Amino acid sequence: MFAAVAVALFVTFALALIRAISGPTVFDRVLSLNVIGTKTILLIAVLGFATDRYDFIDIALVYAVLNLIGTIAVLRYLVGDKERS
Amino acid sequence: MTTADLMLTAILLPLAAALLIALAGRSPNLREAVTLAAAAGLAFTVWQLIAGFDAGTAPTIALAQILPGFTLMLRAEPIGLVFAGVAAGLWGLNSLYSIGYMRAEHAPRQTRFYACFALALSAAMAIAMAGNLATLFVAYEALTLVTYPLVVHWQTEGAIAGARRYLAYLLATSLVPFLGAILWTWSAAGTLDFTAGGILDGKLGDGALTVLLLLFAYGVGKAALMPLHGWLPAAMVAPTPVSALLHAVAVVKAGVFTLLKIAVYIFGIDVIGRGVGDVLIVIAAASVIAASVIAMTRDDLKARLAYSTVAQLAMVTLAVAIGSPLAIAAGILQLVMHAFGKITLFFGAGAIQVATHKKKLSEIAGIGAKLPLLMASFLVGALSVAGLPPLGGMWPKFLLLEAASARDLYLLIGCLGLSTLLTLGYLAPIFITAVFGKPGAEDPHALPHDDHGHGSGHLPLLALIPPVVTALGCLVLFVAAPAILRFVAPAIGLGVLP
Amino acid sequence: MSDLVGLFPYWAVIVLMMTGLYIVIAQGNLVKKLIGLGIFQVSVFVLYIAIGVVDGATPPILSPGFNSYSNPLPSVLILTAIVVGVATLAVGLALAVRIRESFGTIEEEDLLPLTMPELPPDGEARS
Amino acid sequence: MIAQNAAVLVVVLPLLSAPLVALIRNPAIAGAAALVIAALDAVLATLLLCQTLDGTVISYHLGNWAPPIGIEYRIDLLAAAMACLLSYAATLVALFLPVSLQGAVSPGDRPRLFAAFLLCLAGLVGIVVTGDIFNVFVFLEISSLSTYVLIAMGAGTDRRALTAAFDYLILGATGATFFVIGIAFLYVVTGTLNMADLGERMATAPKRAILVGSSFIFVGVALKAAMLPLHRWMPNAYAYAPAAIGTFLAMTATKVAIYMLIRMSDFVFDTPGEIGRVNFAALLPPIGLAMLLAGSVIAVTTKDLRRLLAYSSIANLGLMLVALGLGGVAGIAAALVNLFNHAIIKGGMFATTAAVLHRRGSTRMEALAGLSKDMPVAFGLLVLGGLALIGVPLTAGFVSKLVVIKLAFDQANWLVVGGVLLTSLITVAYIWRIVEAGMLAVPEKPRPRRDLHPAFILPAGLLGAATLGLGIWSEPMLTLASRIAAQMIGTAP
């Protein structure tokens, strides 16, 4: 099952990548990359279970937190940019 | 004092004088007293050295080692002492003249002027007493740098451009061909020490030696060998005492002296004489004739004298290139005689400028009436430079002819004869115009030139005495020449005196 | 084929490296340059991690039931490199912000005329 | 105790005190603290030099882990001498750093600047004393990061400092990344990061990987060394950084890059007698000559004294590379003589320039008018340094050039002989621009005679004296350089 889910996630990546490449707007690309980012968290967790390395969850957690911080940073950047101009 | 002490004194005395002059800058009288005292002291020191010189015990002093094998050391030897004697002897006279000239011209920056002058003498002494090429090179560079403020003295646009040219020629030639030749010598011979008989024989082939000699001849830019003579006329923007320094006391003299030393102690006279110097003979002879011809075309007195220097000192190079003891002896004598003759001429030209504000041949018609004594001195100097008896200038020309004929260089003999005619051709008009010319004959279109002083027909005594003294010197040297020859004879292997 | 799969991380490294360098060189926007720099640095992280991998071994975190671990040293090294990379990025972004504040742009072509060495020192230029 | 641990203290002292200095609120106290720490570091470095002078190699195992597993601080004569250069430079600069920041950096920013300064010193010293190549990278980044910050602090007087710092950051980070990629390759084939080990294991390692690895390292170091055509960051960095910082960088930053080339000569280029290595030495003379020429030519056309000096530094780095490329003990020794002498000469000139900037608020050529009148000492020091750069005898610069030319002569490398001699002429041209600007140009308005601020006198004067002293009494420097080189190559001194 883990393998199947991992494959599903990889297919998800591929599809998101297609969207990231084809665009057409920059927002589509960011959206796709965001999806890839959040799915990476899931992939790490699944791979950890698949290889019996449950400590991978910690990595997934760190990744999730970084993702959150990154999101907040982007959010602030977008807000700040508007307010400046 | 031992010879070693005397050598150090000769270098340090002007150095200390420069420092004192800088400190005494606020009081012109004190400053100039220091200059004169130092000049007298230096002349005395060098005289002591000459009088006490003994080839057997001539000591060397090691000063510093810059690289292993590239050491700074001093050594007294006859040719150097002759050069030192000329420079030291003329410094005092030149200083006296400077005082008269600079005060009359109300020149600015006189402290810098006297200090740099003293520094130049210190460097000249170091060149004279250099014990090896390394030391000579170091002092040679120092001389270039300390004379730069002198050349740029007026700091007008013209002065800046001229000084730039002066520096460019001298540094460029010394930093590339000269340093290159020194390093080549070092690489080939393993030493840079001035050694009797030279150090290069057998170390390099004759072809390489010819190239090396040319590198030296052009590397020593101070020797003003054509076509690298351009700095000398350019440096004419300097005050006249500086021109005297450049032409007669230290700078060009240092150049040809360097060539003499290199010929005698690095190559060896015989080595050059066996054909290594032949290319240089042609270049030097061409330089003599070409510079003389150019001198004839110059209206500006100092420019005329400058080209005269190029021609006259190319004869020293010629002597070096001929490469026989007799020729070298002629070169040494030419170094001395030209110094006295040319300084007389410069003093004269400067005095004319101070007294009448005239700088050009076309302007000086008839001024001789006001300056009889000066013009008499000028005539003596001119005849000596041309090489006519009974003046000192005769000897080197005569010896050079002998040397040329000893090597069967008949074309060269012709050249030398022509050169004497040309010399008269460019010097005589000055005297003739000044003394016999009619004042009205001067060019009505001559533009008023910028003056730096306010002199009017009056010639300060201090500007008159020195040329008279040096003119007398030319007479005395006619008699004293054999003594000089005897002094240097052992060093250059000159056997039977003529 | 197995070679291709086995070398996959290295291909990724090369692609990332070239991409990053290309962005650093070709992009005129300072922030984009920094992003390119980040990608370039990430390629090195991947390279180091790939170096440390031992076939059939587990990541170098001690855990009961495993004896074969990948080489931990590259990972440890790259931890330092990541910190350095983040610090560089932070300084770079801070500089970009300051540049935007003083020049009003972070586009290289707009900055170029404002930063010519011939210009008189600041202030006079801003008028 | 201190003597034994000097090897590590020399890095740790500035590294750990930097954050503390940043916390000091009073800029004057922070500046004094930075000076004291730099001076203490200089004492430690001197201790190391004394210990290594007889050929001893100090090996300090960090955390008592033996190499090659643990990190080794390995201090031979080269490392000790470099540490001395770096810490002395820092001490001299710290003497006038606070004064030169007046009006340039706001008092609130100064403590942080001092901290970055110490951090930079720590990074540079770290590069020098560590025996672990990855550690070199880490220290390189520490020094680089603080350098970016330091350069950016020049924005108080010229906003172009920001773009200068940014450009340097991009290039520096790219260079460092290249360096670390190179390390990866070497590590893969040798399994070690210890540079001594690396040298030994290199002989049996696959040649192709070594080639790739050392190429990356070479490019990385080349960026740091401002090697043509990767030199572009340097003039701006030196010209727009706070003047005192420019002085420090001129004395240290690129010198450390040259140090890295020398240190890595075992695996970055061929050492004599060893076959099969990658021969980067052959690249150095052409690159060096190009730098010599390009740096000098551009220096002639620049309108700002600091820029001029920066381009001149490129030329001088070229000379060091040329020397290094000539190879062998003599080549390394010649490069080292150039490295130390140039640090002293350029340091003196930059320090004097900082003093001029402090009085005049500008280092543009036209701002130098009347310098010989109202700042005669400063002018004299500038001329002295300039003469040394030309290579006038009795200055350290002459010795530097002479060793290179003599070596090239002995190897009959006429290209180098001609190139080095000819570029002296271009040097004359740009140095004479300074002389004419300071001595002959007429100032717009006469200024009262106010020479160097006292804070500059000791550092600028000392460096000037050394410029002269090492030109006359060059033996200590030559001996040191040849001993270091002999130790590097492994022949008896």
Next chain:
Amino acid sequence: MTQRLLLGAAFYFLWMGLSGHFSPFLLVTSILSVVGVILLLTRLGLVSRDYQPFSLVVALVIYWRWLLVEIVKANIDVIRCVLGLGKPPSPAMGWVHASQKTDLCKTLYANSITLTPGTITVLAEGDQFLIHALHREGLASLQDGEMDRRCTVLDENFRGKVA
């Protein structure tokens, strides 16, 4: 202070949950780091009921349970739409009134809207949210106000406790 203690406790349990090691050394250092973080948060002015609404925990849990169900339902809708099984997309956009008074609960409402697939809060201007919906019905059901009402209850709850 209570706020800080509660926050500290929360951090401490988070630490322990993540660490999984209970040696005395780690337990003590964890206290130190928790204290450090709280000090930093205090200095940043981030310790307040607005940021850590402990009083709402119970109410939030109830709300989240309801929200989870909504999310599942919404997901099914969107998945059917993507797979072409349900009604085709009929994108709509419109303003929705948010009746909460506090920023906290307005954020909660806006985020809840976005979190349920099929609706996104595009703009939040005062008490009006601009919503994009995949289906007209999604927008309509938001405008009906079930979610708004539940959030308002939480809001009143929160305000009551604060006051």
Next chain:
Amino acid sequence: MTLPDIFDLARLVVGDVLIGIGGLAALVGALGLVRLPDFYTRAHASGVTDTAGAIGILVGLAVLSPDILTAVKLLIVLIVALFASPASCHALARAAFRSGLRPSLHEDRPPPAVPGE
């Protein structure tokens, strides 16, 4: 089969089903990302992967966890992910809208620019 065995089996089944659903949801969401017509509709699809995908997989894994700590961590991951998702989604949508990107709407009626219209 003892009770714990049955419990374990149930755990296995529930967990596998949950992560299966999560995987499928992620897949479908990504499919939507490709298939749906404009940015705003695609954002809904990304919401699917962010919620259903994450909930399914992480809760499923939590059910399958060998120990309670791992499960707790997974739930923390889930909470963090669920906090991040709407924030980023909203930020993107707002940035898109403000920069002038308009959704293509079913009814040919432009979205009201002012609230309450």
